[in-house]
Amino acid sequence: MSVVFTLALKEFRDGMRNRWVAATIVLLAGLTLAVALLGSAPVGTTKASNLAVIVASLSSLSVYLVPLIALMLAYDAIVGEAERGTLLLLLSYPVSRWQIIAGKFLGHLAILTVAIVVGYGATAAIASYSYISAGEIQPLVSLIGSSILLAAVFLALGYLLSAMARERATAAGMAVALWLAMVLLYDFALIGLLMADTGHLVGERTFASLLVLNPADAFRIFNLSQLGVGSVAGLGGLGATVAIPPAVALTSMVLWVVASGALAYIRFGRRDP
């Protein structure tokens, strides 16, 4: 365990040192503030509360940003060390490959946790200062928690790419492709399916299953269910109308972490240093 902790601490320090944490905090906090300030204007007559709108906006922001940031951190983890020549030395130590992945995962997740908590925490600060009751803070906490889980999913996927790729550039390209596919194209495909399916051949349950299978959509479903305002934000709202329990959405994400992590470990194990 101390080996995993040592590796995690090193990754976390690297993140602090090369301004990764700082840059991500600034990015998330800046966008959060923009959403909070701009988003408060047009609400007026809807029954959704101010914070609900902010959290809904933030969750649609998170769904693009968090996976991207996580993949940027993770794609380099194995192939980068291999290319720089540090992997061979690391593996010559009494360290197993699962410990390397686990250490990097915990270190990177700590970086993203700090960034998300501080970044979104800015909203809480602004919101609670002006127009919020203590009871309404729960959706924000859920958003922060599920964003960290979403980060975990894409970190694990990033390690899988990193273990598969022969070169860093390949891994980076694969990461961009994966991001596009899971965050954008998957939803487009589902919308296309819905539009083409005029005869309602695809049942609601099948559609809901397809939706929750994608961790990014599972994240949307979870957050909107916390708000009870499914109609606020696009396709994820559909998930709310077909009533996917939040627990199912969370389970889907956890399974993605476990499965991608396991696959990353297997691929890493087959890799000759």
Add this chain to the structure above:
Amino acid sequence: MAADRRMPDGPVSKQAAPASVDAAGFGVRLDRVSKAYGPQKVLKEISLDIAPGECLALLGPNGAGKTTLFKLLLGLVRPDGGALEVDSVQSTAPVFRSHRAAIGFLPENVSFHDAMTGQELLTFYARLKGVPAAQCPDLLERVGLADAASRRVATYSKGMRQRLGLAQALLGRPRLLVLDEPTTGLDAALRQTFFDILRNFKDAGVTIVISSHALTEIEARADRYAILQGGRMTAIGTLDALQQESGLPVRIRVQIPTGKLAALRKIIANRGTLSPQSDGRVEIACAPGDKVALIREILTSSIPVSDIEVRSSSLEDVYAHFSARGGQA
């Protein structure tokens, strides 16, 4: 005790490894180890015994398979055929991982995470090895990096990185040191320091496997030399044994009055060739086995010898000899 197994192809010295009574070092045994990457056979049926406490130098051109052999020794790649044991433990066994705590490895062209300082890096590696971090300042001092310990590794020169690499290899109580081209980038004084440090470990009974291109430097520093050529071991033995086996002549140069050449020729007879040199000396090339007898006869004869110089074939000569032979095989 490690007696060499006969190679299926290529000469093998019957010379056993030097006796070592110290059990501190790991013994290493390779039994017909082969490794291929795709269609390319990198190592072909390598058999080799390294006794505890022995220092074995691995010689060979780039691409001969030295680095792959090191990765096998560390249990980082699996052999396709044959078996490899370190301290009687199969390198592919899961328990081998804990053995790595007692193996110090310096990879060729070692690289580090540049953003960290020397001190931080060494502490990081110490933690991974389960070694108290208190050891680090001492080690940095020992390799001459104490002053640079708090500087980022990005600012280090090649030689400084190499020294940091050596420091991490020496962490803990290594029982086997695996050093891949350890002296590249070191200047003459540092090389001396490096070999002094190595000497201490060898004296303590630590087994050392070292590869080097600098043959003059490694000569007389290893107990045995193994020559790898295209994935095969073409020769292994002590320098003496390799000299004998190569049959390369010993060169004896004598300074004698010009009139005595005929007398000298008579003594040598058919045991060597005579060639007068431009500086007035005469060089006799003879088989290593005849060396002592010839010198004795020359010195006890009536020829007044004013100077004598004996030169055995160097490691470089021996290496060139076996390399040429390996190339033909």
